Amino acid sequence: MKNSDILYLVIPCYNEEAVLHETARQLMKKMKAMIERNMISEESKIMFVNDGSKDKTWDIIQELHRLNPIYSGVKLSRNKGHQNALLAGLMTAREKADMVISLDADLQDDVNVIDKMVEKYYEGSDVVYGVRSARDTDTFFKKFTAEGFYKIMQAMGVEIVFNHADYRLMSKRALDGLSEFHEVNLFLRGIVPLIGYKSDIVTYERHERFAGESKYPLKKMLAFATDGITSFSIKPIRMITTCGFLIFSISILMLLYFIVIHMLGKTVQGWTSTVVSIWAIGGLQLLAIGVIGEYIGKIYLETKARPKYIIETVLDK
Numbered sequence: 219m220k221n222s223d224i225l226y227l228v229i230p231c232y233n234e235e236a237v238l239h240e241t242a243r244q245l246m247k248k249m250k251a252m253i254e255r256n257m258i259s260e261e262s263k264i265m266f267v268n269d270g271s272k273d274k275t276w277d278i279i280q281e282l283h284r285l286n287p288i289y290s291g292v293k294l295s296r297n298k299g300h301q302n303a304l305l306a307g308l309m310t311a312r313e314k315a316d317m318v319i320s321l322d323a324d325l326q327d328d329v330n331v332i333d334k335m336v337e338k339y340y341e342g343s344d345v346v347y348g349v350r351s352a353r354d355t356d357t358f359f360k361k362f363t364a365e366g367f368y369k370i371m372q373a374m375g376v377e378i379v380f381n382h383a384d385y386r387l388m389s390k391r392a393l394d395g396l397s398e399f400h401e402v403n404l405f406l407r408g409i410v411p412l413i414g415y416k417s418d419i420v421t422y423e424r425h426e427r428f429a430g431e432s433k434y435p436l437k438k439m440l441a442f443a444t445d446g447i448t449s450f451s452i453k454p455i456r457m458i459t460t461c462g463f464l465i466f467s468i469s470i471l472m473l474l475y476f477i478v479i480h481m482l483g484k485t486v487q488g489w490t491s492t493v494v495s496i497w498a499i500g501g502l503q504l505l506a507i508g509v510i511g512e513y514i515g516k517i518y519l520e521t522k523a524r525p526k527y528i529i530e531t532v533l534d535k
């Protein structure tokens with residue numbers, strides 16, 4: 219095969235000192251083999267994005283870059299979260315790369331399918347999604363919540379690739395498309411399918427985290443899922459309206475029922491129904507206000523249009 223486009227691997231890193239050396243080693247091996255087979259250009263790079271890590275992550279990236287310029291680095295001015303760090307990397311890589319593959323620093327994404335992704339790119343795909351075939355290594359809880367998340371997203375009408383995280387290849391053209399999306403609440407998995415162009419899928423088995431801890435504790439996972447749903451769908455608002463309408467109809471029926479019972483002379487033991495309805499309606503209203511607040515919060519954030527990240531340093535020569 220003789221196709222020599224420039225490939226950039228983009229890896230967001232937050233406190234990843236425990237895995238970085240091993241990740242760098244494995245990716246380097248992969249890149250070398252591909253360069254030798256003339257699959258990708260010698261100018262291809264492994265780009266680590268330091269997302270405001272508090273440990274030695276940036277020191278390690280700098281050292282790797284010094285030893286071998288195939289490693290490049292981007293340093294964000296502070297921690298901005300996985301999605302923003304990834305975007306910063308993608309947008310920096312876009313200046314030089316013909317194609318970019320994003321993956322996690324912890325080696326959970328099988329590096330052996332990188333070749334397949336690149337092959338699909340040469341066959342004409344602008345986006346190649348890495349899709350997990352098995353989740354054996356995840357805990358039951360993670361599996362359960364993740365599955366629920368994808369199902370809810372699909373039910374909400376968001377085009378999302380099932381079991382695809384952020385392991386994907388994007389061509390320069392697709393990245394240019396991505397750069398046209400200006401929303402502050404960034405949810406790449408939902409946006410990428412909106413870019414269009416030809417896409418394909420490769421399946422892989424997700425490994426266990428090589429070392430270190432997950433940077434997605436439950437709280438962050440919930441925030442991520444809420445963001446994903448509310449940035450793409452207004453269905454929750456519609457659901458509230460429907461719900462409100464239903465409850466209103468039911469309460470009218472109940473009212474009629476109570477009037478009839480009253481006229482028949484049967485005393486109504488009203489306490490239970492009163493208390494229950496107060497609680498039910500009160501709860502529902504709170505929920506509704508909460509959901510509406512979520513959207514208003516989004517509007518508030520979007521109108522401010524703050525930068526999603528600020529790059530402090532770029533090591534790429």
Ligand code: UDP
Pocket residue numbers: 229230231232233234269297298299300303321322323324326431432433434
């Ligand atoms: N990450 C990041 N910024 C953050 C949190 C995570 O750049 O604020 C990176 C992290 O270093 C890793 C990737 O995002 O490369 C995915 O995180 P992690 O593996 O902890 O998530 P999980 O696989 O447990 O969902």
Ligand code: MG
Pocket residue numbers: 322324326427432
């Ligand atoms: Mg991980």
